Amino acid sequence: MELKPPAITETGETLTGAEVVMRCLEAEGVEYVFGYPGGAVLYIYDAFAKQTKVRHILVRHEQGALHAADGYARATGRCGVALVTSGPGVTNAVTGIATAYMDSIPMVVLTGQVPTRAIGEDAFQECDTVGITRPCVKHNFLVKDVNDLASTIKKAFHIATTGRPGPVLVDIPKDVSQHTTRFHYPEHVHMRSYNPVVKGHAGQIKKAFQLLLAAERPMVYVGGGAVLGEASAEVTELVRLLNFPVTNTLMGLGAYPATDKQSVGMLGMHGTVEANMAMQGCDVLLAVGARFDDRVIGNPAHFAAGNPTRKIIHIDVDPSSISKRVKVDVPIVGHVRDVLHDLLALIKGTKDRPDPAALAAWWAQIATWRAKDCLKYDRASKLIKPQFVVEKLYEVTGGNAIITSDVGQHQMWAAQFYKFDKPRRWINSGGLGTMGVGLPYAMGAKLAFPDMDVACVTGEASIQMCIQELSTCKQYHLPVKIVNLNNRYMGMVRQWQEFFHGNRYAESYIDALPDFEKLADAYGHVGMRIDKPGDVEGALREAFKLKDRLVFLDIITDQTENVFPMVPGGKGISEMILAEDL
Amino acid sequence: MRHILSILVENEAGALSRVAGLFSARGYNIETLTVAPTEDATMSRMTIVTTGSDDVVEQITKQLNKLVDVVKVVDLSEGKHIERELMLVKVRAGGKDREEMKRTADIFRGRIIDVTDKSYTIELTGPTEKLDAFLEALDRSAILETVRTGVSGIGRGEWVLKA
DSSP, rough: OOOOOOOOTTSSEEEEEHHHHHHHHHHOOOOOOEEEOOOGGGGHHHHHHOOOEEEEOSSSSSHHHHHHHHHHHHHHHSEEEEESSSTTTHHHHHHHHHHHHTTTTTTTEEEEOOOGTTTEEEEETTTOOHHHHGSSEEEEEESSGGGGGHHHHHHHHHHHHSOOOEEEEEEEEHHHHHHEEEOOOOSOOOOOOOOOSSSOOOHHHHHHHHHOOOOOOOSEEEEEEHHTTOHHHHHHHHHHHHOOOEEEETTTEEEOOTTSSTTTESTHHHHHOHHHHHHHHSSSEEEHHHEOOOHHHHHHHHOOOOOOOOHHEEEOGGGGTTTTSSOEEOOOOOOOHHHHHHHHHHTTTOOOOOOOOHHHHHHHHHHHHTTTTTTTTOTSSBOOOOHHOOOOOOOOTTOSSEEEESSHHHHHHHHSSSSSOSSTTOOOOOSSSSSTTTTHHHHHHHHHHHTOOEEEEEEEEHTTGGGGGGHHHHHOOOEEEEEEEEEEEOHHHHHHHHHHSTTTTTTOOOOOOHHHHEEEHTSEHHHHHEEEEHHHHHHHHHHHHHHHHOEEEEEOOOTTTTOOOBBTTTTTTTTTBBBGOO | EEEEEEEEEEEEETTTHHHHHHHTTTTTOSSSEEEEOOTTTTTTEEEEEEOOOOHHHHHHHHHHHHSSTTTEEGGGGGGGEEEEEEEEEEEEEEEEEEHHHHHHHHTTTTTEEEEEEEEEEEEEEOOOOHHHHHHHHOOOGGGEEEEEEEEEEEEETOOOOOO
């Protein structure tokens, strides 16, 4: 390949492409790169060895690298970075990229590619990375010239972290990482085709303000966008000023304190009665960084028909999330924090408040729904109830831990029973629902916050999907706590089979489970097996006392326990099944 | 409803597949698509004809705007516009039908651009319906081959689509 002469405005040292990558990461303040080496990225790995500023974390599978970078991003709000080789390295990474994409997590994924001259020749470990990842990235690039490398990486970080965040992939052919160029890292990015809207429309914000003041049965619905947009303080202030009830989605947990009396808990398929009924019955709904996902509102036709006079205000940085599933009355495109800031200024500028008598009646109605106590479970059981374990985990950690979860029943119990009072304490795969994320998420979070307690709530099926990362935890001394709610079933699959498939537990029973205690031991960690309710609290306390060790708590739970409330797929969110209905 | 979307995109490798991929991934239909660089060589302009309710087309437009390569999107069918499509038709034109074929082409302002003793190749430009009408006016068995470009559209008057 011929090299273009550097433009005269570019100054700086002559570096290889691999060294350029390092300098760019350093300029972006990247602490950790999660990755796995291979032929196509060897020059980049060599450059790692020659510097000390950016630390590389070697995982055991590329999927683990992507999830760990994602977990780091979710815990810190900063951009996660992953590096994998071409071909199988990339295909292994796709699940992690899609997971981050669905939850709008800022990530930059660097991938190796075969040398430019070999592209298209079905070379060893070649695959069309840009093509394979196109539907699950915010954007991707193939760098064909080392002179474009630095500016492309700059663009990648810019796109990944602005507007609605998301993963951006940069595919780097091997020769591009080998060739040299004059290093110049641009300070600013200008792209005529990429200008996300930040500031909400003043007229729309005023309309929203008037609707909120006139509301008699208001509801605030807070999603993951409020966490990503760092709008927790603004949400909390607004909700308290107006004395409105508030619900958080699975992704929005912690954006408003769960222990606060105005919180009605999580909504949706496994939401509380009070949240779902208030959502369905309200006259004014303020949606903040939430996208009316099918797991949140169920059937949109039912949601609309159930309350045709309800007015909906929707604040979101992504215009395509507005009126996608549900028709919105007042759309406000903009950064949630900025829009809420403007809205708060209007509210604070007037003494007018929503009719207190109407609000009191609405709160009284909510109290009757709350009285259902829809999360109750059998506390006298001789078997360990998973809900009880999560409650104890909350007590033992004082509500101050970062909790990651995998996907399944345990995820819902963690969401329902651990009370998140702060954002970025609850890390899980909401959109894609990826099993196996929990342990790598915990690794990313623990690296970001080494002094905090980090626990991964998982199940015996989920944990086995990325269990090899126990080895990574050993190598880098990541003393996370794994709380394995072991019911010897793919629990959520079993629950659906029980409800909708005539109790035919096709392939949901996991025979031949490993001895997790010995497995943890084999990886050099501490394993514990707990099978009596009376031992749960003590085991948790002991695990968290072992500050320097990874502890794998294999907790043998009631095999038949189900997640309630539950809204069957396709139904409206007020059509909940409660434990007592069965 | 039929909509004509006019899209300015960066003239970069992969831009077309990003747009096409968006339609296929979300289950939208592309009826016709034409694309070529504009007077500014760094930009291409696509014209996509698609069908869907207003809500669907609004969502398509929003999703297109979200693509990083896309500079601008307008729905030409929302305002006054001109649309044209080019068609080349090869028809049987021998013996007694030869004159009739020429007359029909003239009526539709088609131009015969290639001739053999048994065939004509006719070039026809116009809105989609005009090209359809021409084909309907012909005896089906006379049509040997057709090729159409899909719609290109532009706003009427002084209104322009610029980056």
